[in-house]
Amino acid sequence: xxxLVDRNVTTPESSLPGGPADLRPGLVPETPADRDPRRxxxxxxRSLTHGRGLxxxxxxGIVVLLGALAPVxxxxxxxxxxxxxxxxxPSSTHWLGTDDVNRDVLSRVLFGIRAxxxxxxxxxxxxxxxxxxIGLVAVIRGYTDVVAQRVFDVILAFPALVLAIxxxxxxxxGVRAIVLVIVLAEIPVFGRLIRTSVLxxxxxxxxxxxxxxxxxxxxxxxxxxxxxxxxxxxxxxxxSMSVAVFIEGAMSxxxxxxxxPTPSLGSILxxxxxxxxxxxxxxxxxxxxxxxxxxxFLLISQAFAHARRL
Numbered sequence: 001x002x003x004l005v006d007r008n009v010t011t012p013e014s015s016l017p018g019g020p021a022d023l024r025p026g027l028v029p030e031t032p033a034d035r036d037p038r039r040x041x042x043x044x045x046r047s048l049t050h051g052r053g054l055x056x057x058x059x060x061g062i063v064v065l066l067g068a069l070a071p072v073x074x075x076x077x078x079x080x081x082x083x084x085x086x087x088x089x090p091s092s093t094h095w096l097g098t099d100d101v102n103r104d105v106l107s108r109v110l111f112g113i114r115a116x117x118x119x120x121x122x123x124x125x126x127x128x129x130x131x132x133x134i135g136l137v138a139v140i141r142g143y144t145d146v147v148a149q150r151v152f153d154v155i156l157a158f159p160a161l162v163l164a165i166x167x168x169x170x171x172x173x174g175v176r177a178i179v180l181v182i183v184l185a186e187i188p189v190f191g192r193l194i195r196t197s198v199l200x201x202x203x204x205x206x207x208x209x210x211x212x213x214x215x216x217x218x219x220x221x222x223x224x225x226x227x228x229x230x231x232x233x234x235x236x237x238x239x240s241m242s243v244a245v246f247i248e249g250a251m252s253x254x255x256x257x258x259x260x261p262t263p264s265l266g267s268i269l270x271x272x273x274x275x276x277x278x279x280x281x282x283x284x285x286x287x288x289x290x291x292x293x294x295x296x297f298l299l300i301s302q303a304f305a306h307a308r309r310l
Contacts, residue, residue: 044231044234044304044307046307047303047304047306047307048300048303051303052299052300052302052303052306053299053300053303053304053307055296055299056238056295056296056297056298056299056300056301056302056303057296057300058296059292059293059295059296059299060293060296060297060300062292063113063117063289063292063293063296064117066110066113066289067110067111067113067114067116067117068114069110070107070110070111070113070114073110074104074106074107074110074111075093075094075104075106075107076103076104076107077107078103078104078107078108078110078111078112078261078263079103079261079263080103080104080107081101081102081103082098082102082103082104083102084102085098085102085103085104086098086100086102087099087100087275087278087279087282088279089279089281090279090281094106096109096281096282096285097279097281097282098279099268099271099272099275099282100271100274100275105268105272105279105281105282105285106285108263108268109263109265109268109285109286109289111263112263112264112265112267112268112286112289113265113289115175115258115262115263115264115265116245116248116249116264116265116266116290116293118175119175119178119179119182119244119248120182120241120244120245120248121241122179123178123179123182123183123186123244124182124186124237124240124241124244125237126179126183127182127183127184127185127186127187127189127190127240128186128190128233128236128237128240130183130187130190131186131187131188131189131190131191131193131194132190132191132194132230132233134148134151134187134191135148135190135191135192135193135194135195135198136194136195136198138191138195139194139195139198139199140221145195148191148195149192151188152187152188152191152192153188155184155185155187155188156188160181160185160247160250161247161250161251161254163181163184163185164177164178164181164247164250164251164256165256167180167181167184168251168256173251173255173256173257173258173259174257174258174259175258177251177256177257178247178248178251178252178257178258181247181251182244182247182248185243185247186240186244189236189240190233190236190240193232193233193236194229194230194233197229197230197231197232198225198226198229200229201224201225201228201229202225204228206224207220207224207225210223210224234304235301235304235305236301238297238298238300238301238304239297239298239301241297242293242294242295242297242298242301245290245293245294245297246290246294248264248265248266249264249265249266249269249290250266251266252264252265252266252267252269252270253266253267253269253270253273254270255267255270265286265289265290266286266290268282268283268285268286269283269286269287269290272284272285272286
């Protein structure tokens with residue numbers, strides 16, 4: 001026992017498969033059994049440099065670039081009503097034609113991308129942060145776990161569109177209602193994901209060894225549990241962004257989303273749906289953009305999952 005008290009004493013190489021071990025509290029020797037050969041040690045962003053990750057990043061990057069450059073690329077203002085331009089077909093002046101109130105469809109699609117991206121890139125991270133915090137508190141403070149799980153059950157009991165209709169009836173249509181719907185829809189997803197991940201990681205041998213060696217709970221959480229628990233969040237974040245694009249599009253399509261005349265991809269698609277025979281590109285244009293954006297996020301999510309074998 002006296003040898004273990006002396007922190008300068010190390011165990012011979014033959015006693016541990018991983019070689020010499022420093023027995024100071026919190027410094028746990030790694031053995032080949034602790035390593036998962038399937039898991040990559042490279043950062044997640046490296047998966048965006050090849051294969052599906054690169055394809056998804058390119059698709060999302062193109063859409064983001066189109067939205068960012070909308071004031072430069074759009075030939076007309078998104079709400080400008082042109083003379084004698086009722087439901088014109090595609091031409092060199094109007095690449096996607098015009099809508100039923102004489103507005104250029106291409107211009108509205110470009111500015112609609114901006115509205116959608118702002119909603120997605122704000123609502124999903126906020127929902128992820130709130131859900132993750134609730135999930136962590138539920139694990140660390142056991143008496144809050146039951147309450148958190150019941151709250152998650154209540155939110156998940158309502159489909160996103162039903163929740164959207166209920167909130168819109170209270171708050172009225174608009175960006176605020178869309179953001180709130182997406183945030184509420186993502187809180188239980190990320191809350192349960194981080195809870196499950198923390199519960200899995202804290203039972204692994206190297207975490208138990210760190211506790212036995214004398215490391216404090218806070219140190220173990222910071223150095224071992226949290227870094228190895230947040231990896232699935234990157235996969236879910238990309239996947240949730242693709243879902244958020246559909247939620248915004250569905251709400252605007254039903255008329256409970258972005259308020260006209262502000263353009264959004266869902267509202268443009270809803271308006272163009274009535275004129276498929278007169279000007280098909282009226283609806284096809286925003287539909288293609290939504291499809292590319294969703295596909296891009298899905299490919300990124302798959303690349304992240306493949307990189308970590310999740």
